[in-house]
Amino acid sequence: MKLWFIALQDLKLLKANKKELLLHIIFPLLVVILVMTLFAGKPGLYGEAFFVSQDGGALATDYLNRIDEVKGLKVFLMEEEEAFNRLERGDILLLTIIPSDFSEKISEGDIPSLEIWKRGTGGQSGQLIISLLHSLLGEMLGEVHLSLMVKEHVQDSSFFQEDSQVESFMNSLFILSRQVPALEVVEGMNSPSQGSAAFFFPGVITLFIIFSLIFHSQSIVAERDEGILERMLASGLSKGEILGGKLLGRVLQGFLQMLVMSLPPLLIMGFFTFYSFLGTLVFSFFLAAAAGALGILIGSLSSRKEQALWAAVIISLVNSGLGNTFAIPTGGGPLVEFLNYATLSLYANEGLRSLIVEGASLKSLMPQMGLLLLGAMVFMALSFKFFNCARN
Amino acid sequence: MITVKDLFKSYNGKKAVDQVSFSVNKGEIFGLLGPNGAGKTTVLRIMSTILNPDKGQVVIGGFSAIKRPDMVRKIIGVCPQEIALYPDLTCRENMVYFGVIGGLSRKRALERSEVILRQVKLEDRSEEKVSSLSGGMKRLLNLAVSLLKEPRVLFMDESTVGVDPRSREAIFKLLHWFKEQEITVVYSTHYMEEAERMCDRVAIMSAGRIIALDSPFALKKKADPEGNISLEKVFLKLTEE
Numbered sequence: 001m002k003l004w005f006i007a008l009q010d011l012k013l014l015k016a017n018k019k020e021l022l023l024h025i026i027f028p029l030l031v032v033i034l035v036m037t038l039f040a041g042k043p044g045l046y047g048e049a050f051f052v053s054q055d056g057g058a059l060a061t062d063y064l065n066r067i068d069e070v071k072g073l074k075v076f077l078m079e080e081e082e083a084f085n086r087l088e089r090g091d092i093l094l095l096t097i098i099p100s101d102f103s104e105k106i107s108e109g110d111i112p113s114l115e116i117w118k119r120g121t122g123g124q125s126g127q128l129i130i131s132l133l134h135s136l137l138g139e140m141l142g143e144v145h146l147s148l149m150v151k152e153h154v155q156d157s158s159f160f161q162e163d164s165q166v167e168s169f170m171n172s173l174f175i176l177s178r179q180v181p182a183l184e185v186v187e188g189m190n191s192p193s194q195g196s197a198a199f200f201f202p203g204v205i206t207l208f209i210i211f212s213l214i215f216h217s218q219s220i221v222a223e224r225d226e227g228i229l230e231r232m233l234a235s236g237l238s239k240g241e242i243l244g245g246k247l248l249g250r251v252l253q254g255f256l257q258m259l260v261m262s263l264p265p266l267l268i269m270g271f272f273t274f275y276s277f278l279g280t281l282v283f284s285f286f287l288a289a290a291a292g293a294l295g296i297l298i299g300s301l302s303s304r305k306e307q308a309l310w311a312a313v314i315i316s317l318v319n320s321g322l323g324n325t326f327a328i329p330t331g332g333g334p335l336v337e338f339l340n341y342a343t344l345s346l347y348a349n350e351g352l353r354s355l356i357v358e359g360a361s362l363k364s365l366m367p368q369m370g371l372l373l374l375g376a377m378v379f380m381a382l383s384f385k386f387f388n389c390a391r392n
Numbered sequence: 393m394i395t396v397k398d399l400f401k402s403y404n405g406k407k408a409v410d411q412v413s414f415s416v417n418k419g420e421i422f423g424l425l426g427p428n429g430a431g432k433t434t435v436l437r438i439m440s441t442i443l444n445p446d447k448g449q450v451v452i453g454g455f456s457a458i459k460r461p462d463m464v465r466k467i468i469g470v471c472p473q474e475i476a477l478y479p480d481l482t483c484r485e486n487m488v489y490f491g492v493i494g495g496l497s498r499k500r501a502l503e504r505s506e507v508i509l510r511q512v513k514l515e516d517r518s519e520e521k522v523s524s525l526s527g528g529m530k531r532l533l534n535l536a537v538s539l540l541k542e543p544r545v546l547f548m549d550e551s552t553v554g555v556d557p558r559s560r561e562a563i564f565k566l567l568h569w570f571k572e573q574e575i576t577v578v579y580s581t582h583y584m585e586e587a588e589r590m591c592d593r594v595a596i597m598s599a600g601r602i603i604a605l606d607s608p609f610a611l612k613k614k615a616d617p618e619g620n621i622s623l624e625k626v627f628l629k630l631t632e633e
Contacts, residue, residue: 005489005493006493009489012481016480016481017480226475226476227473227474227476228476230442230470230472231472232490233441234470235541236465236466390442390443
């Protein structure tokens with residue numbers, strides 16, 4: 001009962017201060033609408049493909065042109081030294097070298113060997129690009145084989161006088177077939193939840209809930225400095241009740257933020273199914289608990305508001321920069337990888353994306369919810385050890 | 393009502409309270425006097441169960457403040473030096489909040505709020521935000537909150553600092569009322585005139601120790617048998633020594 005009263009009091013304080021209400025609820029709502037509007041659109045492949053061509057032949061050029069024609073893919077032709085330097089620095093994650101005998105081999109119907117260099121998996125679009133390189137190469141080889149077969153069959157006839165005539169005829173057929181493909185792929189979405197905007201939406205939610213810990217950590221220090229925590233203790237509350245009430249307040253506030261931020265996607269953009277909306281709300285309790293507990297821990301460890309502010313800003317930035325908030329980090333080595341796994345955002349984003357984009361069940365998100373809950377419990381246990389109601 | 397025995401507290405090796413012992417009778421108004429840093433607030437915070445001493449005993453209403461702080465908290469009221477209130481909430485909202493977390497039902501907290509706000513002459517401002525009150529009114533409300541649970545013992549830490557004469561007079565009237573109600577008050581201040589006027593007995597503290605303890609009249613008599621000396625002069629004389 002007392003815990004609820006403390007928690008509701010924190011919500012009341014939020015409501016009583018119009019500026020804080022604006023910062024915590026209205027501002028995030030506006031950002032959600034902005035991001036959703038910016039990223040609304042059809043999905044597709046967005047990538048960059050880097051090449052070094054050791055072959056100046058016509059077929060190598062044709063191959064590069066065909067790749068360049070793929071929608072959403074940009075082709076960059078580079079010098080070998082520069083390309084390897086950039087690969088070494090991690091500026092590029094996938095490099096394809098077209099060997100000097102590429103055109104010669106293809107023209108004879110032989111399979112040329114492409115040299116593909118990767119950093120890690122080759123980036124988010126790397127696997128797609130490699131698959132595309134194979135498929136376009138297969139297409140070219142198929143055309144060459146067909147031309148060779150036609151040449152062989154017509155060489156004794158009087159229909160074509162020269163090989164070049166056969167080649168020219170076949171090429172015009174192939175161009176025609178490419179313009180009017182037998183199978184046309186139309187990009188579309190079964191549901192808006194599979195679009196780019198839906199991919200970014202969980203990142204926006206976690207960003208705001210994580211950044212709220214800046215406010216939570218400072219309010220703990222402020223209430224201690226103002227003697228409010230001492231008064232609460234002397235009124236008869238135990239340290240555990242004060243901490244529990246504060247955590248519950250943070251959870252309710254995080255839930256409220258999540259609810260308000262989810263309204264535009266629910267009502268206007270149609271991201272949610274009924275189930276994914278409910279699942280998102282349930283999941284938000286775990287995220288809000290972990291973020292709230294971390295804020296309380298920072299406040300418990302800080303003796304001044306400035307300390308709490310600085311620590312909370314750094315932690316929020318690390319969580320938002322990493323944690324797959326808007327992109328999956330690919331560079332930086334094991335340290336970045338470790339930090340990424342240590343962020344709350346990672347588990348929150350994974351969970352929310354699975355719910356919203358993939359339509360996963362809440363049950364399948366037990367590991368993420370469990371880790372967030374474990375985080376909350378560890379942060380609260382540490383807070384209990386370091387929390388002090390008395391002013392310094 | 394209160395027994396403090398051989399209290400000792402240090403911060404980072406520096407003595408804040410050193411061998412402090414005294415007792416306070418039921419219904420008595422007991423003053424803790426001393427310059428800044430004398431240890432008054434530390435003694436009050438230990439008695440209020442907010443701090444634990446390094447050594448010594450504090451017994452309030454028969455319960456040890458160290459071993460049974462939960463029981464002590466049921467009978468005490470604490471008025472801290474700071475305005476420990478939520479500025480964005482109204483006077484009534486603050487009163488009800490601290491009343492409920494102190495163990496009162498919401499209905500009882502509302503009833504008590506009405507009574508006490510009337511007593512401190514803030515009933516007309518009950519729906520105003522604390523941030524809009526004057527400094528003196530905030531002090532009165534700060535004191536009012538500590539009375540919600542009808543405490544048997546009240547700790548007041550520098551409750552008249554920065555208060556206008558009208559609000560100070562209101563606080564003095566409340567102290568008289570406490571006396572009538574047999575509420576035991578431990579009152580820390582560095583206004584000697586106040587202590588002389590209000591307190592039954594005073595303890596003068598310096599560098600964490602009690603250097604004199606008696607009624608204001610007896611202390612003055614000791615310093616000047618003719619009695620032509622103010623408590624402030626006695627205090628200055630003792631703290632200089």
